[in-house]
Amino acid sequence: MVSALMDKQTGKQAGESESKRNKESILEVNNLEIFYGEKRAVNGISMDIGKNSITALIGPSGCGKSTFLRSINRMNDLIPGARAEGEIIYEDLNILSEQINVVALRKEIGMVFQKPNPFPKSIYENITHALKFAGMKKKSKLDEIVEESLKKAALWEEVKDRLHKSALSLSGGQQQRLCIARTIAMKPTVMLLDEPSSALDPISNAKVEELIIDLKKDYSIIIVTHNMQQASRISDKTAFFLSGDLIEYEATEKIFTNPSVKKTEEYISGRFG
Amino acid sequence: MSTRSNFDNNLKELKDLLLTMAEKSEHAIKEAMIALLNQDIKKAKQVIEGDNEIDDLEYEINNKALLLIARESPVATDLRKINVALKVSSEVERFADIAVNIAKSAVHIGSERHIKEIIDIPKMMEMALEMVSDSIKAYYSEDITLAKKSAEKDDEVDKMFGSLIQELLSYIPQNPNSTNQIIQLAFVCRYIERIADHSTNIAENVIYLVTGNRVNLNA
Ligand SMILES: Nc1ncnc2c1ncn2[C@@H]1O[C@H](COP(=O)(O)OP(=O)(O)OP(=O)(O)O)[C@@H](O)[C@H]1O
Ligand SMILES: [Mg+2]
Numbered sequence: 017m018v019s020a021l022m023d024k025q026t027g028k029q030a031g032e033s034e035s036k037r038n039k040e041s042i043l044e045v046n047n048l049e050i051f052y053g054e055k056r057a058v059n060g061i062s063m064d065i066g067k068n069s070i071t072a073l074i075g076p077s078g079c080g081k082s083t084f085l086r087s088i089n090r091m092n093d094l095i096p097g098a099r100a101e102g103e104i105i106y107e108d109l110n111i112l113s114e115q116i117n118v119v120a121l122r123k124e125i126g127m128v129f130q131k132p133n134p135f136p137k138s139i140y141e142n143i144t145h146a147l148k149f150a151g152m153k154k155k156s157k158l159d160e161i162v163e164e165s166l167k168k169a170a171l172w173e174e175v176k177d178r179l180h181k182s183a184l185s186l187s188g189g190q191q192q193r194l195c196i197a198r199t200i201a202m203k204p205t206v207m208l209l210d211e212p213s214s215a216l217d218p219i220s221n222a223k224v225e226e227l228i229i230d231l232k233k234d235y236s237i238i239i240v241t242h243n244m245q246q247a248s249r250i251s252d253k254t255a256f257f258l259s260g261d262l263i264e265y266e267a268t269e270k271i272f273t274n275p276s277v278k279k280t281e282e283y284i285s286g287r288f289g
Numbered sequence: 290m291s292t293r294s295n296f297d298n299n300l301k302e303l304k305d306l307l308l309t310m311a312e313k314s315e316h317a318i319k320e321a322m323i324a325l326l327n328q329d330i331k332k333a334k335q336v337i338e339g340d341n342e343i344d345d346l347e348y349e350i351n352n353k354a355l356l357l358i359a360r361e362s363p364v365a366t367d368l369r370k371i372n373v374a375l376k377v378s379s380e381v382e383r384f385a386d387i388a389v390n391i392a393k394s395a396v397h398i399g400s401e402r403h404i405k406e407i408i409d410i411p412k413m414m415e416m417a418l419e420m421v422s423d424s425i426k427a428y429y430s431e432d433i434t435l436a437k438k439s440a441e442k443d444d445e446v447d448k449m450f451g452s453l454i455q456e457l458l459s460y461i462p463q464n465p466n467s468t469n470q471i472i473q474l475a476f477v478c479r480y481i482e483r484i485a486d487h488s489t490n491i492a493e494n495v496i497y498l499v500t501g502n503r504v505n506l507n508a
Contacts, residue, residue, distance in 0.1 A: 245362050272364045274501035285367050286293050 020120045021109055042067040042206060042236040043088065048102035050083050050092065057083045060102065061262040063255060065206075070228065070237045072247035072268065075257035076283065081240045082130075084257070085208050087111075088238070089125040090118045106206075123150070126199035130211040130240075132191035134183035134198075139166075139175050142183045142194055143201045150202075161201050169197035170227050189220025196227065207231065209239040213246070225250050244284050248272040256280045296361045303353050303374050304429065310346040311381050311425045315418065317343065317388035318484065322414050325395040325477065326407060336392035343385040350378045366501075373498040377428055380487045380494075384421065387480045387487075394473040394480075404460055404467050410477060413449040416442055417484040424491040428498075436495035439488060440506035446485040453478045 043065035050058035058080045065071050073081045083092065090111065092098040104111040111121060123146075134142050143165055144158045152158060162179065166172040171193040175186070183194055192212060199207055213224040228237060229250055241247050247254055248268055255265040256277075264271065264280045275281045282288050317336050324333035354371050357363070363371060423439035426432070457475045461468055489506050496504050 244364060248364065273368065275365055281365050284364050286296075288292065 021107070021117055021124070023115050023117045040067055041065060042106070044103070044105040046103040046105065048084070048087065048100060048104060050080070050087055050100045051098065052083075052095070053097040057260055058087075058100075059260040061257075063262060063265050065236060065238060066253060067236050068232055068234075069252040070232050070239060070250055072251035072254045073238065073240045073257060074242070074244070074247050074254060074284070075263075076288075077242075078259075079257040080260045081257055082210055085127070085210055085238060085240055088206070088208055089122050089127055090116070091127060093118060123202050124204050125206040125208065126202055126204035127208040128192070128195050128199055128210065128212050130214055132188055132195050132215070134186070134191050134194050136182065136184055138180045139183050139186070139194060140179040143198050146198070146202060165197040165201040166194075168200050168227075168231070169193045170223055171197055187220075189216045189223070192216060192220070192224060193227065196224070200231070204235065206236045206238070209237065211240055211242060214242060221246075244272075244286075256283060258283070293361075293367075296357070296363065296367065299353070299357050299361075300367075300370055300374075303350060303357070303371070306346060306350050306353070307374055307378055307381065308425070308429060310343060310350065310378060311384075311421075313339075313343050313346070314381050314384040314388065315421055315425075317385055318391070318414075318418065318421075321388040321391035321395065322411060324392055325398070326411065328395070328398070328400055328403075330396055330399065333392040333395040337389050337396075340385055340389050343382065347378050347382045351375065369498055369501065373428075373494045376494050377425075377491050380491050381425075383487045384484060387484055390480050391477055394477050397473050398470050401467070401470055404464050404470060407474070409449065409453055409456075410474065410481070413446060413453065413478065413481050414484075416446055416449070417481045417488065420446070420485050420488040424488045424495070427495045428491055431495065431499050433496055433499050436492040437506070440492040443485050443489045443507065446482060450478055450482040 041064040045061060045063045045065070047060045047062055048058060049056060049060050061084070073085065075081055086092045087100050088104060088111065092100065100112050102112070106125070109116065111125075135145060137145070140162055143162045144152075147158060147161060163172060163176075166175060171190060174190060175194075178185075183191065186194060192215070196207075196209075196212070209228070212228075213221040216224060225246065228239065231237060239247075239251065248271075251268045253265065254268045254271040256263045256271065256275075256279075258279060264275060264277045266276070270276075271280060272284060275284065317339055320332060321336045323329065324336060354375050357371055358368075361367070420439045420442050423435055427436035427439060454475055457471050457478070460471055464471065486507070493504055493506050496502065496506075
């Protein structure tokens with residue numbers, strides 16, 4: 017899989033260096049800076065992201081959470097003037113390198129956005145679209161993946177009788193779970209979730225949270241959230257960002273019971289931001 | 290500056306209620322001790338009846354704390370503050386129970402003449418009450434130094450307890466008819482020793498409140 021990420025066979029070969037890197041980590045961020053034109057939005061952050069764990073990114077609006085998240089699967093490439101410096105190491109490769117095949121990368125590192133954004137197509141097609149694009153044609157195989165990913169996203173029971181109806185006929189919470197199913201269908205290793213349940217009612221939110229916890233068996237998850245209770249409920253580690261800086265990055269339990277930095281405490285207890 | 294003034298105000302109310310409860314409990318202990326020394330059965334019974342009021346206060350503190358958790362979803366220091374308020378209130382409630390126990394001992398001894406003048410028990414009580422008032426003050430002002438200072442006295446109380454029990458037991462052979470009285474007085478010593486322990490627990494909670502670390506001041 018790794019070699020598929022490389023457009024040209026330059027740089028390290030897959031499996032070449034039996035990694036000296038931390039086996040517990042899926043991503044290693046080193047001195048990452050992200051700019052929009054002249055303006056720097058992320059100020060040289062370094063952090064390891066755990067494998068099969070949930071990492072929450074918190075911080076006030078505009079602190080750079082989404083910017084950071086989008087850099088992990090190169091979504092910032094789509095923004096004119098945006099550029100990144102530093103490294104994000106994934107399977108011994110620097111994601112930010114020009115040699116990375118971005119399409120292949122996005123298959124492995126999937127993203128779910130804050131607002132549910134299903135395509136104006138059927139539920140079924142929402143899930144199969146990218147798979148077909150990637151060359152998968154066999155109907156029985158596609159059916160199987162549709163069922164499997166909808167089940168994983170805890171949506172199957174609600175939609176199995178109307179798979180060919182428009183995805184836009186689903187409720188907001190169902191749409192969000194569909195977007196998660198769509199990402200799952202690509203069998204990524206990392207899932208990036210940008211405020212996935214901020215538009216949901218408490219029941220749908222609870223379902224999405226349960227789903228996320230369930231998903232960590234198979235995936236490494238990074239979630240941006242403004243909901244402190246959500247971060248404390250579901251994540252293993254929490255990173256607090258402020259004006260583009262990573263202020264504190266610790267076990268979630270520690271952050272929410274006894275943070276080391278005063279700013280963190282003030283933020284999570286609602287005393288600023 | 291604070292954007293959580295509602296939370297902060299509610300927490301202040303909680304602390305004030307706790308302070309009231311502590312004052313009433315300390316008062317009950319003192320009254321029970323006076324009842325014991327003066328063999329004042331009427332006063333002892335008042336202490337026993339007065340316990341309801343303190344139980345009600347604990348109940349109120351408990352409800353307020355739970356409501357605050359439900360409404361405000363506190364984290365970190367805020368959460369510790371509520372956690373500690375609940376713990377301190379249950380320690381304080383134990384003070385009140387101990388006052389009742391001492392009052393009951395006074396009732397059991399009744400008007401039977403004391404085998405000797407009771408001097409050391411009030412001394413031990415005085416020391417335990419100093420611990421109580423310091424640990425409560427330390428809680429209210431979040432003062433770690435005072436918390437530690439109050440807990441340091443626990444060893445002395447323990448020592449006094451040991452020697453008092455020895456002394457009381459030694460009276461039994463010469464005063465076989467006063468065994469009940471001697472046992473009641475030994476119970477009272479044990480109750481006072483417990484007051485010091487509960488007060489030490491409060492001091493430990495103050496340190497946890499301020500630093501986030503659990504310590505054992507009893508060691
Ligand atoms: N496309 C863009 N072009 C220029 N500047 C941008 C762009 N997107 C974000 N920024 C700027 O980068 C900074 C970080 O924005 P970002 O969207 O990453 O914040 P955020 O932490 O995700 O905030 P929120 O919680 O509101 O979603 C902000 O100052 C923002 O104005
Ligand atoms: Mg954002």
